[in-house]
Amino acid sequence: MSEKMYPEPIVGALVFNQEGKIFLLASPKWQGKYGLPGGHIELGENIEQAIKRELKEETNLAVFDIQFLMTQECIFSEEFYKKKHFIFLDYICKAKNEDVVLDGREGTGHVWVTIDESLKLPLNPYTKNTILEYKNRHLNK
Template sequence: MNRPLVCVGALVWGKDGRVLLVQTTKWRGLWGVPGGKVEWGETLLEAVQREFLEEVGLRLEDVQYAQTQEAVLSEEFHAPAHMLLVDFLATTEDHVVTPNEEIAAWVWVHLHEALEYPLNSFTRSLVELALRQGER
């Protein structure tokens, strides 16, 4: 029996005040934030920290829960999936992105500029939440 996948992601501010956006093949060329599946026995915090190290080589600090979203058979995702997306806000002292094979492109932008990118709808929701809360 298939069950929903629990996934984590984070909108991360660098020390210069800009946020990291990435483009991956999994979201059909749309831009988003690094993240991925929570592994068995792993906390949400451990998962988001691991995913950032694996995907972009960044260590996260000041990780704070932001929201949970549900992606049920989203046409934006590359395959049929039912995901619970647990979103965080965080900072990093690192600035050099070391991408893995999942990351096609990346950019550091000011939060208000993020909405100018073709974001997947779930990342758009996270950016809009961050904008309502005010920049970090």
């Protein structure tokens, strides 16, 4: 008998440094494309705690001023390495530090880039949606 699958809530963070550049992580889980750091919410953990923990674990970044941006559904994306149904809860936040140390599992590289520079990179489609949503809400006024 196969194990029943359920949608998984995932937090993601569009992290800004003091210069207004965003942090992107090259992910082997997304065919090497750039994406947002983040991950699963653990049982008993709230969303803000999950964002802080995931960023610390994956990148060594400490963040603050966490604000909700958008929700997305990712249902069996062909670009992801496994058949999964994710509910992405995407937030914007600010980095307290820029001393990046990758955990070696979630990311193979990283960049700090402007919003416009980011849109020229190979992005997973959900990260591109998040960046465009941020740009439309906050920069195209």
